[in-house]
Amino acid sequence: MVGVDAGATTTRCVVATVDGTIVGRGAAGGANHNSSGGDIAERLKAAMSQALSDIDRRAVAGGILGAAGSSGAGRAIFGTASAVAWRDLDLSGDAVPVTDLEVAFAAGTAGTDGVLLLSGTGALAARFAAGELARRCDGYGWLLGDEGSAVWIGVRALRAVLAALDGRGAPTVLVDAAKELFAIGPGSAEETAQALLTAAFACPPAALGSFAPRVDVAAEQGDPVARRITTAAAAKLLHTLDTVEPDPGQPVVLAGSVLLSPGPVARAVHAGLTRRDIGTVRTARDGAAGAAALALARLTGAAVRPDVHARLTGHERPRG
Amino acid sequence: MVGVDAGATTTRCVVATVDGTIVGRGAAGGANHNSSGGDIAERLKAAMSQALSDIDRRAVAGGILGAAGSSGAGRAIFGTASAVAWRDLDLSGDAVPVTDLEVAFAAGTAGTDGVLLLSGTGALAARFAAGELARRCDGYGWLLGDEGSAVWIGVRALRAVLAALDGRGAPTVLVDAAKELFAIGPGSAEETAQALLTAAFACPPAALGSFAPRVDVAAEQGDPVARRITTAAAAKLLHTLDTVEPDPGQPVVLAGSVLLSPGPVARAVHAGLTRRDIGTVRTARDGAAGAAALALARLTGAAVRPDVHARLTGHERPRG
Incomplete structure (x- = not known):
């Protein structure tokens, strides 16, 4: 599976096996049509080909590409860029574009x-x-x-x-x-x-x-x-x-630098979650791995097993 | 006297006699180096030549040109543009650049x-x-x-x-x-x-x-x-x-659309001034006339008489 998380400043790619083992990583410049400039498809290709450099591309079964700012007009632009990048790299299976929200949520939980x-x-x-x-x-x-x-x-x-x-x-x-x-x-x-x-x-x-x-x-x-x-x-x-x-x-999945860095904002939010009696708080640290998890779920047609999700996203032990 | 008030969207010019009678008015596009674009000197010239169209230019004794955004780097840019415009129109006396604050204050009071x-x-x-x-x-x-x-x-x-x-x-x-x-x-x-x-x-x-x-x-x-x-x-x-x-x-001089238009903000500010026991509240409705008043005071070396200031700036009766 190929997972991509395209942000405004960086595009990250993860290639993983069905048991959640990460076998390739790549990164390139941002691929947000509002703020990144440059050719989005080229950025996606650069991140993906770096992640696939040691891998037999024929073994790729599919991918999920998530992008910030891909609502409204951006959705079609990113969808086209994803398809172009996937075809140019001669990959099999589908490349499914999603939003950065879905990718971030999937990075925090397999649910x-x-x-x-x-x-x-x-x-x-x-x-x-x-x-x-x-x-x-x-x-x-x-x-x-x-x-x-x-x-x-x-x-x-x-x-x-x-x-x-x-x-x-x-x-x-x-x-x-x-x-x-x-x-x-x-x-x-x-x-x-x-x-x-x-x-x-x-x-x-x-x-x-x-x-x-x-x-x-x-x-x-x-x-x-x-x-x-x-x-x-x-x-x-x-x-x-x-x-x-x-x-x-x-579960509540926390994402983004303000909530994932230790400090008074993150602490106060955690305290607020405790007061609200929200039991399961997860963190989304690796959006590209989240995208790979979505790709795996799509391929198997079933929820990703907690242990596979934990291996993929770097959560030390599966919870929730 | 020539008075100019150069804002971000409009440049206004007033030509007045020493007794405060306005004998010419002109307007052109904005002349703010940060936000207006275009050639500042050309905008100043356009507003001034329109205001001077029925007037013997040899009778001009001097001018004050006020500009928004003319602090810091903008000060030198606006000063140069003022001098160029004044010279190109072949006017005598000095063209003195000031800020829009001085012009607005002078539009409200002769003090x-x-x-x-x-x-x-x-x-x-x-x-x-x-x-x-x-x-x-x-x-x-x-x-x-x-x-x-x-x-x-x-x-x-x-x-x-x-x-x-x-x-x-x-x-x-x-x-x-x-x-x-x-x-x-x-x-x-x-x-x-x-x-x-x-x-x-x-x-x-x-x-x-x-x-x-x-x-x-x-x-x-x-x-x-x-x-x-x-x-x-x-x-x-x-x-x-x-x-x-x-x-x-x-005196407190009120200026700008929010304070000069009737409405809840202007009313609450007036109420606040009353609570603060500030006796004399004036309004600055015509920045270019304020600039002309400054030019008059500079020419005569004395404060502008209240009746002259009222005639110039359109205040019905001089107060404060």
């Missing part, structure tokens, strides 16, 4: 029911029932949504830095953290604010998520401004999760 | 001391002392500041619309208002959300301020979601004002 809560560059929740997306919430991008995501945290923190600099807000160690991140030298408060603005406008808004890990650090050090932001982020994420109405008996 | 509170596309407060900018606050643009501006209101309202559509937030009449503004047809809640995102991402973020007047209307109709946003906008603006520490004895 077909449950909820995905993702917070990385973006943020969203999705509920799956019988393997189908039953409901989704947020995931609307840096401008109008993605509440509790790294970008949301980064933008809030930079607003707080500017407010601290001009006196609207409380002083915060985030000022120094922002100066360090954007390599801003000494200067008056107003000069620093203007230099920060210039630096922030010079990068794509989605890149402002790179400030989020520093907000986590500042919150851990007890900075009240940073703590307010991380607390609000966790509350937003839990609210988004609640909105898709998770069933307490089903 | 040299007081505070400007602006909320239009952007939002900021500035305190002037002896004609010089003594302190400023916010005005950082749509991404990281401009709190309480039309864009801030529009973005918050669109976030609330998406939250209403996916169940995170309360229902609101803003959903229909957004569908109307962006000409979105019937569809499921998720289809509407995706169509709104596509439409919102298709316009420059600063243009999302066009949603703000509809938020005002919805708040007037009692929509709780809209009211929460307009109340928050007014609170942000008053907080920004407080931060520059206005002197109760000195």
Whole structure:
């Protein structure tokens, strides 16, 4: 089986056997039609041919290719690119395009029911029932949504830095953290604010998520401004999760850098899940392996065995 | 005197006599080096030559040209463009470039001391002392500041619309208002959300301020979601004002579409000023006339007489 997880910045591919053993890995640039630029089919081919380099391609039985931003118009674009890449590599079986949500959920559990809560560059929740997306919430991008995501945290923190600099807000160690991140030298408060603005406008808004890990650090050090932001982020994420109405008996899969890195946001979300009496919390660390698991389930027409899923996705022991 | 107010979308010019009578007006496209595109000097020339078309140019004694976004690198760019335009039109006297803040403040008062509170596309407060900018606050643009501006209101309202559509937030009449503004047809809640995102991402973020007047209307109709946003906008603006520490004895000049249009934000800001016992509230309706007033004061070396200032800027009777 071939599994592909095509993100905005990286496309990853995993090739696995039916018992869940990974026999090849590959990576290439992003393949998101909104933000990556370049030829999507070429990126998919590059990641797949790297993963297949030591493998007899005739043994490939099928694949699942997941992509971020593949709803609406992006769906057809990615579907075509997947088919072109599959044909150009002369692979047998079908190449089935799916969304990044399905791939992330499958990376966390072999089951077909449950909820995905993702917070990385973006943020969203999705509920799956019988393997189908039953409901989704947020995931609307840096401008109008993605509440509790790294970008949301980064933008809030930079607003707080500017407010601290001009006196609207409380002083915060985030000022120094922002100066360090954007390599801003000494200067008056107003000069620093203007230099920060210039630096922030010079990068794509989605890149402002790179400030989020520093907000986590500042919150851990007890900075009240940073703590307010991380607390609000966790509350937003839990609210988004609640909105898709998770069933307490089903797993919650956590995905994305904000939830998979240790820190105050991830801790507060875990605490919120405990308060909600959600028993089984899984993590989605390897989207491409999730795609391979979906491909395996599709090939066999049955759920992937927990031990096979655990081997494939790197979960040490199968739970839930 | 020649007064010019160069904004992001429009450049306006006023030509006035020393007694404050306006003898010429002109307008052209925007002349903001960050957002307008095109040749700034050509835009300035177009607005000025239109305003000077019925006037003997040899009678021009000098001019003030104010520009938004003319701090930092923009200052030198706008200064050069001003000098080029002035020379090409063969005008005598000096053309002095200033910021849009000075021009807006001068449009509201002939005095040299007081505070400007602006909320239009952007939002900021500035305190002037002896004609010089003594302190400023916010005005950082749509991404990281401009709190309480039309864009801030529009973005918050669109976030609330998406939250209403996916169940995170309360229902609101803003959903229909957004569908109307962006000409979105019937569809499921998720289809509407995706169509709104596509439409919102298709316009420059600063243009999302066009949603703000509809938020005002919805708040007037009692929509709780809209009211929460307009109340928050007014609170942000008053907080920004407080931060520059206005002197109760000195005028507050209000500028920008959000504060000069009747509606809940303007009303709440006026109420807040009354609570703060700020006696003299003026409005800045004509930035180009403010620039002409500055040019007159510069020419005579004295403050502009209140009656002359009132005639020039269209204030019916001079106060403060």
